[in-house]
Amino acid sequence: xxxxxxxxxxxxVQEKEAVTLDCTYDTSDQSYGLFWYxxxxxxxxxxxIYQGSYDEQNATEGRYSLNFQKARKSANLVIxxxxxxxxxxxxxxxxxxxxxxxxxxxxxxxxxxxxKP
Amino acid sequence: xxxxxxxxxxSVIEKGQTVTLRCDPISGHDNLYWYRRVMGKEIKFLxxxxxxxxxxxxxxxxxxxxxxxxxxxxxxxxxxxAELEDSGVYFCASSQDLVIxxxxxxxxxxxxxx
Numbered sequence: 063x064x065x066x067x068x069x070x071x072x073x074x075v076q077e078k079e080a081v082t083l084d085c086t087y088d089t090s091d092q093s094y095g096l097f098w099y100x101x102x103x104x105x106x107x108x109x110x111i112y113q114g115s116y117d118e119q120n121a122t123e124g125r126y127s128l129n130f131q132k133a134r135k136s137a138n139l140v141i142x143x144x145x146x147x148x149x150x151x152x153x154x155x156x157x158x159x160x161x162x163x164x165x166x167x168x169x170x171x172x173x174x175x176x177x178k179p
Numbered sequence: 180x181x182x183x184x185x186x187x188x189x190s191v192i193e194k195g196q197t198v199t200l201r202c203d204p205i206s207g208h209d210n211l212y213w214y215r216r217v218m219g220k221e222i223k224f225l226x227x228x229x230x231x232x233x234x235x236x237x238x239x240x241x242x243x244x245x246x247x248x249x250x251x252x253x254x255x256x257x258x259x260x261a262e263l264e265d266s267g268v269y270f271c272a273s274s275q276d277l278v279i280x281x282x283x284x285x286x287x288x289x290x291x292x293x
Contacts, residue, residue: 105287
């Protein structure tokens with residue numbers, strides 16, 4: 063069975079600085095997808111970024127980048143130039159195929175980020 | 180385009196009562212998922228519909244939970260009778276039937292069983 067581990071329950075980051083959120087995963091499957099979602103205080107889950115297991119380049123989406131190290135089974139999220147609006151809960155998730163459509167997501171426990179002005 | 184909507188946003192019921200949660204996916208999305216997060220735990224998959232058919236219900240905790248998706252549009256999740264451990268946030272998500280990277284989540288329903 064697959065498992066996602068987020069070891070940082072919470073962290074502070076100074077506005078305009080970069081922050082790295084850790085995520086490690088465990089699966090015996092060769093084909094999988096890794097996702098990061100943001101959950102602000104309003105409660106909705108917002109998709110941030112996706113990395114397929116066969117993608118050779120790290121995914122980037124604006125200020126978000128995913129540091130994918132397949133041998134270490136890690137998929138850390140890097141947020142550059144933090145903004146106050148980045149304060150939220152962040153979840154790492156995995157699906158067993160590279161397509162999220164049609165496949166259930168397995169989530170980590172989440173990391174709460176608080177951006178300080 | 181409207182996103183995934185869920186109703187109600189909050190529900191407080193007593194142990195033994197029945198509650199029905201509703202999810203309206205994004206129009207045209209064949210895949211509909213239910214997840215829940217109980218206090219202090221990870222978000223857990225409950226089940227997955229493809230149109231009106233249950234594709235995977237391996238995450239349903241027990242037979243007190245019944246999910247339906249009549250006509251392949253909105254879905255309901257009924258808990259009957261509710262127990263204290265059912266308290267948590269229930270999320271619904273939807274995605275298209277094409278290869279696509281993300282599931283679009285609704286805002287969730289916070290269920291409190293007293």
